[in-house]
Amino acid sequence: MISDTVTKEMPTNGSSLFGDLDLGQAGIALQEGHNNGEDLEASTQGSGLSPVMSLVDRILIEALTASASDIHIEPQEEGLLIRFRQDGVLRNVEKLPKTLTPAVTSRFKIMADLDIAERRLPQDGRIRRNFRGRTMDFRVSTLPSRHGEKVVLRLLDSGATQLGLDTLITNAGARANLREMGSKPFGMILVTGPTGSGKSTTLYALLSERNDPGINILTVEDPIEYTLRGITQTQVNREKGYDFATALRAFMRQDPDVLLVGETRDLETARTAIEAALTGHLVLTTLHCNDAASAFARLDEMGVEPFLVSASLLGVISQRLLRRLCSDCRIPYRPDSEELARFGLVATDESGITFYRALMVQSGSEGCCPNCQGRGYAGRVGVYEILRMNETLSSAVAKRASTEQLRRLALEGGMKTLLGYGLDLVRQGLTTLEEVERMLLTDTGLESERRARALSTLTCRGCGAGLQDEWLECPYCLRVRRQA
Numbered sequence: 001m002i003s004d005t006v007t008k009e010m011p012t013n014g015s016s017l018f019g020d021l022d023l024g025q026a027g028i029a030l031q032e033g034h035n036n037g038e039d040l041e042a043s044t045q046g047s048g049l050s051p052v053m054s055l056v057d058r059i060l061i062e063a064l065t066a067s068a069s070d071i072h073i074e075p076q077e078e079g080l081l082i083r084f085r086q087d088g089v090l091r092n093v094e095k096l097p098k099t100l101t102p103a104v105t106s107r108f109k110i111m112a113d114l115d116i117a118e119r120r121l122p123q124d125g126r127i128r129r130n131f132r133g134r135t136m137d138f139r140v141s142t143l144p145s146r147h148g149e150k151v152v153l154r155l156l157d158s159g160a161t162q163l164g165l166d167t168l169i170t171n172a173g174a175r176a177n178l179r180e181m182g183s184k185p186f187g188m189i190l191v192t193g194p195t196g197s198g199k200s201t202t203l204y205a206l207l208s209e210r211n212d213p214g215i216n217i218l219t220v221e222d223p224i225e226y227t228l229r230g231i232t233q234t235q236v237n238r239e240k241g242y243d244f245a246t247a248l249r250a251f252m253r254q255d256p257d258v259l260l261v262g263e264t265r266d267l268e269t270a271r272t273a274i275e276a277a278l279t280g281h282l283v284l285t286t287l288h289c290n291d292a293a294s295a296f297a298r299l300d301e302m303g304v305e306p307f308l309v310s311a312s313l314l315g316v317i318s319q320r321l322l323r324r325l326c327s328d329c330r331i332p333y334r335p336d337s338e339e340l341a342r343f344g345l346v347a348t349d350e351s352g353i354t355f356y357r358a359l360m361v362q363s364g365s366e367g368c369c370p371n372c373q374g375r376g377y378a379g380r381v382g383v384y385e386i387l388r389m390n391e392t393l394s395s396a397v398a399k400r401a402s403t404e405q406l407r408r409l410a411l412e413g414g415m416k417t418l419l420g421y422g423l424d425l426v427r428q429g430l431t432t433l434e435e436v437e438r439m440l441l442t443d444t445g446l447e448s449e450r451r452a453r454a455l456s457t458l459t460c461r462g463c464g465a466g467l468q469d470e471w472l473e474c475p476y477c478l479r480v481r482r483q484a
Contacts, residue, residue, distance in 0.1 A: 039130045040064070052103045055096075056111070060138065060153075062093070064131050067379075069155055069196070071138075073108065075101045075148030087323040087377050088196065101148045108151045112140040120144055126223065127153070139223060156225050165205050168198075168382050170430070171421060177386045178317060182206040182284075185257075187314035188277035190264075190295050191286045198321050198382055199286045200225050203260060206284060207231065210258050218254060220247035221262035236262075248272040252279075261285035267303045274304065277312040291418060291445070292316040292387035293407035296397055310394040318385040320418060320439050322431045323377035329369035330356040330376075335433060343423060343433065343441065344450045346480075353427050357434065381430050383440065385418045411452045419445040420452055 040061050049057075059082060063071045068084035075081075080096040096104065106116045112125030127138040139154040169175040181189055189206075191199045204226055207217060217231040222244070224235050232254075236243050244261055245268040251259055256276075264270050264285045277283045289298040295316045299309055332354050337347040358376025361368050368374040387393075387410045396409055411417070416424075422436040462479035473480050 040136075041131065052100070052107050055100075056104060056107045060127075060129065061131070063153075063155060064136060071151075071153040071155070073104065073151040073153075075105070075145060075150060077147055080104060080148075086375070087380050088321055089323070098147070105142070105149045105151055108140060108153070109142060109149075112138075114140070114142065119149055124223070137225075139225070164208065168202060168205055169384055170381065170428070171384065171416070171424065174384045174386050174416065174421070177315070177388055178202075178206070178384070179209070181314045181388065182209060182282075184282060184314055186277060186280045186282055188273060188283040188285065188312045189314050190316045191284070192289045192292065192295055192316060192318045193286075193320060194288070196321070197319050198380075199319065202317065202319060202382075203284050203286070204228065207258070207260060210282075215257045216255055217258045217260070218251045218256045219260035219262070220244055220251070221260070244269040245272050248276060252276060256281055258282045259284070263287075270299060270302050270304045271308075274308050274312045278308070290318075291407075292318040292385045292415070293403050293410055295387075296406055297403050300400065306400050307398045310389075310397040313389050313394075313397075315386060315388040317387075318418060320383045320422075321380040322383055322422060322425065322435045322439055324379040324381045325356055325358060325429065325431055326369055326372035326376055326378040328371040329359045330429070331359050333357055339433065343419070343436065344446050344453070345423070350427075354429065355426065355433065356429050357432050377435075381425060383418055383421045383425065385415065385421065387415050388413070407448055408451065411448065411455060415452075417445060417448045417452055419449040423449075 040057055059071065059073075063084055066084055066086060068086050069088075070085035070090075072083040072085070072090065073080065074083065075098070077098075078095075079098045080101045081092065082094040082096065083090045084093050085091075108127075109116045109123070109125070111127045114123045114125045122144070123142045125140040127140060129136050129138070134157060137156040139156060141152045141154075143150045143152075165175050165179055169178065181187075191202055193199050207219075207228060211217060211228065211230050213230070219231060219233045220236060221233065222236040224233050227233070234247055236247065244263070245266070248259070248261065248269065249272060259273075259276055259281055261269065261273050261283065262285075264273060264287050273283050273285055287295055287298055289295050293316075295318075296306075296309060300306060333356070335355055340347050340350060359369065360376040361374040363374045365374070369376075372378040389397075390413055393406065393409050393413065396406055401409075419436070419440050422431070422440045425431045426433055426436060462474060463477040
């Protein structure tokens with residue numbers, strides 16, 4: 001039974017992760033660590049485990065069962081808050097008594113082979129466990145805070161690397177573009193997007209398609225997130241002077257065919273990657289910027305010469321992840337014209353489309369969907385903006401054209417914007433307008449999507465007059481230019 005002291009500090013709502021654990025004497029008993037790769041569920045059934053060790057194992061199991069992508073262990077003044085990120089959104093799971101904060105954080109640090117005596121500096125580590133036949137990695141990060149050390153774990157499933165492009169990309173045209181770029185013998189492909197947008201999964205899907213005994217594939221990452229058989233993976237170690245640029249220079253003496261650089265964050269790495277692409281190697285790397293057209297300005301800010309970019313770059317992929325509507329409980333509805341107008345849509349053009357919204361109810365309450373536990377969403381779906389280089393774009397990049405000019409040239413070349421791709425997913429019933437607004441709707445994105453639609457026709461549907469590319473409405477009859 002739980003001691004009275006602990007019980008008083010327990011939350012009264014919801015079920016507890018540790019209702020049958022005796023946490024009253026949760027002192028230390030943390031020295032015994034599990035062997036790397038031990039089965040999580042088997043470890044919780046073993047005898048002799050301290051309550052805190054069992055509690056930490058249950059937190060990991062609960063996160064894996066809920067398909068969470070991150071676990072947040074947050075010391076606060078009133079207790080230790082546990083939150084899971086599911087489908088890109090954080091939700092509260094449990095609040096533990098604050099007296100457990102040192103023991104729980106120390107247990108996570110022991111499992112990740114971190115220094116439990118060091119509480120003033122951030123630390124990074126890794127935990128590997130087996131769970132229901134799968135090998136799961138937890139990337140661990142600690143951060144000193146006012147009320148103790150915050151621990152965040154990123155869940156990495158080695159099985160995710162088996163996802164192919166057919167599973168990741170719903171749009172056949174975008175999938176064909178990316179696959180064709182990835183099949184090239186040399187050149188550079190940039191994947192852009194914020195943290196947690198699925199860049200690594202896309203890159204590994206490309207690598208999986210190129211993974212062949214006749215090809216030498218090398219990767220340098222920080223850290224290694226997934227393990228792929230048949231390729232050589234290395235991790236940077238900045239304390240020893242082993243960074244991305246150093247690894248790339250070493251790669252060039254390893255007879256490579258395909259190179260993956262975890263992140264291009266400085267001039268030296270960018271130049272080395274471009275040199276590799278220009279000397280007959282396929283280079284895959286990531287870059288932090290908002291959309292595909294912004295990648296050129298980002299490289300220019302680093303100091304990379306534009307003529308090198310135009311000569312080496314095959315294309316830029318920008319991506320995001322949207323929550324996928326639960327197919328069991330989604331609700332059809334008809335958005336009004338004002339709601340559609342926010343996304344640049346016209347009600348008459350969307351009259352034949354069935355729109356859906358999420359049904360959100362309290363987990364465990366009556367009417368709660370068993371598939372999504374009342375969240376209204378289950379899983380995520382990728383949104384892609386693929387800019388393929390062509391002669392016109394390469395020439396404009398070499399001349400240091402503005403981001404807006406490059407974006408327009410890409411649209412004229414047939415690029416589908418992030419917003420346009422997201423709206424297609426809405427039309428397919430895979431996500432909602434609310435989710436598109438939360439992740440994709442910006443002034444720049446809306447303007448780009450309107451221009452993309454405007455470029456689809458060169459004749460006014462009202463008066464039949466000829467239109468120029470840059471006109472968004474007919475200057476003769478003032479009719480708004482819409483997609484035919």
